[in-house]
Amino acid sequence: MxxxxxxxxxxxxxxxxxxxxxxxxxxxxxxxxxxxxxxxxxxxxxxxxxxxxxxxxxxxxxxxxxxxxxxxxxxxxxxxxxxxxxxxxxxxxxxxxxxxxxxxxxxxxxxxxxxxxxxxxxxxxxxxxxxxxxxxxxxxxxxxxxxxxxxxxxxxxxxxxxxxxxxxxxxxxxxxTPPAERTLSGTGAAVGIDRGVRNTLATSDGRMIQAPSLTKVEQARFLRLEQRLARQSRKDGGSRRRQVTLDQLAVLRRRLADRRTDWIEQTTTHFASTYDQVAVEDLRVRNMVRRPAAKPDPAQPGVFLSNGARAKAVLNRSILASLWGRFLTRLEHKMGSARVARVNPRNTSRTCAACGHCAPGNRESQAVFECEACGHQGHADTNAAAVILGRALDSISAAGHAVPGRRSPALAGSANQSDP
Structure with a gap:
């Protein structure tokens, strides 16, 4: 630490x-x-x-x-x-x-x-x-x-x-320094967390948490400063005006870094002190933000087809700005790996938390979820978080451990249940 x-x-x-x-x-x-x-x-x-x-x-x-x-x-x-x-x-x-x-x-x-x-x-x-x-x-x-x-x-x-x-x-x-002592809540509660781009964190008990960013005014200023920096000379260490521009950019970068660090610490401390068990998707963030492979044109050697690199770059920036990796790392530091369950993310957004039915048509849009089998409706991210929690509790139960908040495989998303 x-x-x-x-x-x-x-x-x-x-x-x-x-x-x-x-x-x-x-x-x-x-x-x-x-x-x-x-x-x-x-x-x-x-x-x-x-x-x-x-x-x-x-x-x-x-x-x-x-x-x-x-x-x-x-x-x-x-x-x-x-x-x-x-x-x-x-x-x-x-x-x-x-x-x-x-x-x-x-x-x-x-x-x-x-x-x-x-x-x-x-x-x-x-x-x-x-x-x-x-x-x-x-x-x-x-x-x-x-x-x-x-x-x-x-x-x-x-x-x-x-x-x-x-x-x-x-x-x-x-x-x-030596590792800090783990935070123990003692509440017996469990929660599932779905990490996304539109909503940074969505919990199984219905909370939506958004990572901080620069304001619209600050984003516009940051863009203007980067455009100005691109026009300024870099020869011989750069001009005095270029140094001033770098100083102004550094102010905005420090401001954003401070906000993100504060958000990470406060959010992870809240989860560690409120819940005994947290379930998250086992996402491979490094693989998710890789550049798409080039697509050579078979008809024209040396020419490449469009591979969606620009759209993928926008998605990659959004993923990195959501701080998925830093959040999980700090959460495990404070709670311990045993109390943070990583589950398979496959089809968590398409599976119904009420009946377990999995189908692409269950998720109508980014936010709307309606099960084709049982008619269960809810926010798609909240439903996904409940599915994540259900999978984690099933895994813990199969291993023979006490499971906090366990009532049924169907609705295992409530973080307020504490019956063993």
Whole structure:
């Protein structure tokens, strides 16, 4: 778990933070290029010296750590930076490759040079509390940097490491702490949640919850600023006016990010403190937002047919703006995976929660559901949430566990039932 707090460095400390971020980016990219080059040499020439490879020794975290010492001695500007920060960048690279080989992430990508993004690791944590709202953290070769205390001080002092990040003009520090205790409601209630685009969350007890976004005025302003940015020069670092435009865009991005984070935390806390069991669809969001495959024209080589990429891009943006993945991740953090049941999403929008009849004609539109078999009517998203809950309770009951809120497979959508 991470406890994220905002840093308030003075002008002199800002220069040091930026240098640490640049050094970490340089070492990460150099280490990635070295590993990628070795992999290409191994693939084309083999690993034996007689085959002409440059080096048969595999590149590991240990070898790169030793070579970093030599590189720091050869580059005075790198020697002036923090060795622990630069070593942390190599550890990040090693972890990125471990995630890639385990199938948890894509192949590591180079960190691009961007004055508005960056970060580095602080391994040894020394924090000091100034008063109820302010504290300091010691950053290597910079000293004590103030941060705003918005979480329990006991949680912060338990941190074993931290990561300093820059996003949209704001510096933050995320303290790595032990996992927080699970939230237990003790109500015995269960609820099903249908995640959608039109309605972000629809519950089996009839609630509709919408993720926040920019207002119409803010969206219009954001579009104007992006159009202005596209016309401004990027040569030699960009003009002064381009920097002003980027600052104005950063304000809107920060505003949207703050709203979404606040919504995620409040909504997941509500579910964790209200229900003992939550059921959601087991959606593969990453697969759902993939680009459509190209469609070559068989009659004209080199020409491609329309594949609906533009419409799919609009849908992908709507899915990502609905925060499906972040919501489920934080909900499992607070409730535990055992209390958040993931069910098969197949035909949940076409199945009747009252009789179980499944047919495409049951759902007349995005919002209207009317069963062709029994005549059950209701909001389509609420019906889908009830079906999701019913499947989860059936699965839990089959496993031999106590099932909160279980009355019948037909109407298992009520979150207020508490009979075992």
């Amino acid at each position: 991470s406890v994220r707090q905002r840093l308030y460095p003075d002008p002199g400390q800002l220069v040091g933070l930026r240098k640490h971020a640049d050094d970490a980016r340089f070492v990460f990219n150099l280490g990635l290029e070295q590993r990628s080059f070795w992999r290409r040499e191994k693939h084309t020439r083999g690993t034996h010296a007689e085959h002409g490879s440059l080096d048969a020794t595999p590149i590991t975290l240990g070898t790169q750590m030793r070579e970093l010492v030599q590189l720091r001695a050869a580059l005075p500007w790198l020697w002036a930076g923090s060795s622990s920060v630069q070593q942390g960048a190599l550890r990040d690279l090693d972890q990125a490759f471990a995630n890639f080989y385990a199938g948890r992430a894509k192949y590591p990508a180079f960190k691009r040079r961007d004055d508005r993004a960056g970060g580095f690791v602080v391994r040894d944590i020394f924090v000091r509390r100034l008063n109820r709202r302010w504290g300091t953290v010691t950053v290597p070769k910079i000293g004590r940097v103030r941060f705003r205390i918005t979480r329990s001080w006991a949680d912060i002092t338990q941190a074993t490491s931290a990561r300093v990040t820059l996003r949209n003009g704001r510096w933050h520090i995320a303290f790595t």
